[in-house]
Amino acid sequence: DAKTTQPPSMDCAEGRAANLPCNHSTISGNEYVYWYRQIHSQGPQYIIHGLKNNETNEMASLIITEDRKSSTLILPHATLRDTAVYYCIVRSPQGIIFGKGTRLHILP
Amino acid sequence: KAGVTQTPRYLIKTRGQQVTLSCSPISGHRSVSWYQQTPGQGLQFLFEYFSETQRNKGNFPGRFSGRQFSNSRSEMNVSTLELGDSALYLCASSLGWLSATSTDTQYFGPGTRLTVL
Numbered sequence: 001d002a003k004t005t006q007p008p009s010m011d012c013a014e015g016r017a018a019n020l021p022c023n024h025s026t027i028s029g030n031e032y033v034y035w036y037r038q039i040h041s042q043g044p045q046y047i048i049h050g051l052k053n054n055e056t057n058e059m060a061s062l063i064i065t066e067d068r069k070s071s072t073l074i075l076p077h078a079t080l081r082d083t084a085v086y087y088c089i090v091r092s093p094q095g096i097i098f099g100k101g102t103r104l105h106i107l108p
Numbered sequence: 109k110a111g112v113t114q115t116p117r118y119l120i121k122t123r124g125q126q127v128t129l130s131c132s133p134i135s136g137h138r139s140v141s142w143y144q145q146t147p148g149q150g151l152q153f154l155f156e157y158f159s160e161t162q163r164n165k166g167n168f169p170g171r172f173s174g175r176q177f178s179n180s181r182s183e184m185n186v187s188t189l190e191l192g193d194s195a196l197y198l199c200a201s202s203l204g205w206l207s208a209t210s211t212d213t214q215y216f217g218p219g220t221r222l223t224v225l
């Protein structure tokens with residue numbers, strides 16, 4: 001079973017910030033949170049990962065709560081090309097277990 | 109640096125046949141993982157190879173097998189194909205093997221679309 005829960009879908013207006021939440025209440029102290037996205041029928045694309053500090057790269061920002069039980073991926077200026085399924089993942093000894101992800105629709 | 113490559117990109121087989129899929133990891137990466145993606149089950153982990161050894165295995169029948177060569181390239185084989193094996197098969201590579209606390213990032217290939225008739 002996936003160790004994360006995400007809303008099945010979200011809408012965001014083009015040009016606005018997209019905030020994608022993820023719950024990982026059973027995360028262990030040394031497990032990282034990873035975010036990937038998958039554009040239709042392509043391989044998942046790595047976005048960002050973090051442990052407990054907020055992280056930012058050229059694609060997105062990752063905000064992790066102090067208790068590490070949840071996180072939010074922020075796409076600062078969403079474009080139509082950001083339409084994809086976004087996966088929040090916590091690794092397990094059995095490898096990466098993907099949940100259902102959040103289908104993000106960017107509205108023009 | 110070239111990304112993960114998978115061949116072939118598309119494949120059509122009939123029930124009972126076997127198939128071999130190939131994956132070339134990013135140069136320098138020693139871990140290769142395989143995933144199956146179907147509309148009903150989503151992305152499911154098949155197995156991971158590191159330094160030619162299988163490190164982790166998902167919950168799939170023995171018809172699914174793999175191997176890794178000394179140059180880190182990997183192949184996945186499915187024998188006695190069933191209709192339910194129709195899926196997108198994804199390969200991902202990383203520098204090291206994926207323990208639960210590893211910080212190595214996996215990079216995915218474009219996948220092989222297998223259709224079983």
